Amino acid sequence: MTLKIEHLTGGYTGVPVIKDINLEIKPGEVLGVIGLNGAGKSTTIKHILGLLRPQKGKITLNGIDLAAQPTKFKRQVAYIPETPVLYSELTLKEHLQLTILSYQLDEKQAWAKAHELLQMFRLDDKLDWLPIHFSKGMKQKVMIVSAFLANTKLLVIDEPFTGLDPLAVANLVQLIKSAAGQGKMVLMSTHILANSVQAVSRYAVLNNGKITAAGTLAEIRMHYGLKETDSFDQIYQILSQEQQNA
Amino acid sequence: MRDLAKRRLQENLRQSLKYLVLVFNDFFILALIFLFGALMFWYAQTMKTMPENLWYYRPLVSILLWLPLLIGKLVTLLKPADLQFLLPEDENIKLYLKPMLNYSLIVPTICLVLTAGILFPFATIKARIELIDYIFAVLAVFLAKLLQLKIMEHNLFFNRKISISLVNIFFLFLFGLGMFKPKSLLIIAGLLVICLIIFVLKPQHAALFDWQYAVDQEKKRKNVVFNAFSMFTDVKERQTNVKRRKYLDFLLPKKMALENPNKFLYRRSVLRNPENINLIVRMTAFAVLVSWLVQNWLWALGLSCLVVFLTIYQLVPMVDEFDDNIMYRVYPIEHTNRGLDMVSALAGMMLMQWLIISISWLLTLPVNLHLFEAMGCLVVFSWVVLRLYLPAKVKKRKS
Numbered sequence: 069m070t071l072k073i074e075h076l077t078g079g080y081t082g083v084p085v086i087k088d089i090n091l092e093i094k095p096g097e098v099l100g101v102i103g104l105n106g107a108g109k110s111t112t113i114k115h116i117l118g119l120l121r122p123q124k125g126k127i128t129l130n131g132i133d134l135a136a137q138p139t140k141f142k143r144q145v146a147y148i149p150e151t152p153v154l155y156s157e158l159t160l161k162e163h164l165q166l167t168i169l170s171y172q173l174d175e176k177q178a179w180a181k182a183h184e185l186l187q188m189f190r191l192d193d194k195l196d197w198l199p200i201h202f203s204k205g206m207k208q209k210v211m212i213v214s215a216f217l218a219n220t221k222l223l224v225i226d227e228p229f230t231g232l233d234p235l236a237v238a239n240l241v242q243l244i245k246s247a248a249g250q251g252k253m254v255l256m257s258t259h260i261l262a263n264s265v266q267a268v269s270r271y272a273v274l275n276n277g278k279i280t281a282a283g284t285l286a287e288i289r290m291h292y293g294l295k296e297t298d299s300f301d302q303i304y305q306i307l308s309q310e311q312q313n314a
Numbered sequence: 315m316r317d318l319a320k321r322r323l324q325e326n327l328r329q330s331l332k333y334l335v336l337v338f339n340d341f342f343i344l345a346l347i348f349l350f351g352a353l354m355f356w357y358a359q360t361m362k363t364m365p366e367n368l369w370y371y372r373p374l375v376s377i378l379l380w381l382p383l384l385i386g387k388l389v390t391l392l393k394p395a396d397l398q399f400l401l402p403e404d405e406n407i408k409l410y411l412k413p414m415l416n417y418s419l420i421v422p423t424i425c426l427v428l429t430a431g432i433l434f435p436f437a438t439i440k441a442r443i444e445l446i447d448y449i450f451a452v453l454a455v456f457l458a459k460l461l462q463l464k465i466m467e468h469n470l471f472f473n474r475k476i477s478i479s480l481v482n483i484f485f486l487f488l489f490g491l492g493m494f495k496p497k498s499l500l501i502i503a504g505l506l507v508i509c510l511i512i513f514v515l516k517p518q519h520a521a522l523f524d525w526q527y528a529v530d531q532e533k534k535r536k537n538v539v540f541n542a543f544s545m546f547t548d549v550k551e552r553q554t555n556v557k558r559r560k561y562l563d564f565l566l567p568k569k570m571a572l573e574n575p576n577k578f579l580y581r582r583s584v585l586r587n588p589e590n591i592n593l594i595v596r597m598t599a600f601a602v603l604v605s606w607l608v609q610n611w612l613w614a615l616g617l618s619c620l621v622v623f624l625t626i627y628q629l630v631p632m633v634d635e636f637d638d639n640i641m642y643r644v645y646p647i648e649h650t651n652r653g654l655d656m657v658s659a660l661a662g663m664m665l666m667q668w669l670i671i672s673i674s675w676l677l678t679l680p681v682n683l684h685l686f687e688a689m690g691c692l693v694v695f696s697w698v699v700l701r702l703y704l705p706a707k708v709k710k711r712k713s
Contacts, residue, residue: 142644155636166645198556
């Protein structure tokens, strides 16, 4: 049970953004993908979600090839985008119903879990609201609730902490840890390293569309020559210098 | 700020002209000429037989002259980005709004001149309003429009907002009064001029400009204009405001067992997306109206079949409605049977359309066996268009 990205090269028509990427996430692992703006994090995520067609390479999840069996692959993936995207026609309750229908979940069990998640993010009294009435943070919480409700093997989370209040950040970190504890795989792209270190077990550093380093926090620190007293955020300055020297 | 206003007005004019050319195409102009000609002929014939100086003529003139007041709001062309980039320009906003106000007067003035011109024979001959009084009445309406726009401008600042609806009702009352005592129209026009002078001279520097309100008002105004254009052509700038319409929830299935994601989404889109539900309501009302006008079961059937076909035809793009939503593509949703999913979502609404048209036939057309046969034919036609034409059209669209 693993997510395997093998020799992935891709991006937008005629413009390869990521080049020959190899990544593997094992059950119970939370992989943090870090890098500067434009490094290729979101492009990698779009490829994993099947939103972009790879120019080269292959993506498989538990042996299911994304290109060959997209629906079967997608049924094992839940996604939390950086900018919340909701259906303007659906209420919060209906977003959850749609998730239940799409992922073919058991209705009774799913609603029990949904109520837990809704309470956690203080949305339980807003089931009948349309997205137009939600703030940006609330919309992001709806995305989180829907993704964790889907109960998939792989969770793909793009910049999850922007727009969330500190309580919601803590709840999300707790949910990610608990998902990893249940043997799920999590791929998370983020800039906010202070929050990510609480949940991430392994990092992959993307720069100029290539993975320049991968490993635990200590291994990454060692790779970039960071002392124990140095802030992990200094990695961005090093990446910026690498970009200029390239 | 004045230059910015001029630039935006030019852009707006260019955009409006682009849509006006599409709306007033050759066929529409031809239809309009015929309709206008028919209306004028009817007007001329009616004028010959109409009795003179009945009690309600003058109030009628005042109401008809008042109508152009309802056309056109203050055009500001403010954009959401102005909240960020023009925020420190409160002091210069008056310079920006001056050309906007002049521009806002164009359409209502044209409508007023047209209305006044058409109404002139009736007002002077049948309602026996003297020429000079009529001119003052038209002038008073123009001044009222100007004052109304100045009040709209006043409302854009953090002042106490004045209700435009109340202002309009007040003007209607004023014109009604003026028509019974035509000499007072001169006084009314004079009073409106004084009000305008007060509004123009009133210092507004102290008041802060209510940017959020102004941007929201402009967004609403533009949407009304785009909605009008969209009845004739596609308007890409138009924003649809989804409404909850909880009272229609009874049309949604209670049990989820037979649902799939596409049916689930389409059903809600039909009921809550104004583009879809308004289209169905508009087309149904049109079928009812033409059936009543033709007063013949065969013509009613033919025209209603055309309406049913056009309803389905115009609803076909609904199939791609969610394609731009990234979550729709990320979720494991099958896209192969979307045509049939749409059929399920529309079946209830089409049945209701048939029911409403049939009831209207029973109420407005001579009831006989043919009428019941026509009802049967209409339901069969609706079924064929929905079950056979729609999925085929969706399939063709995809390929």
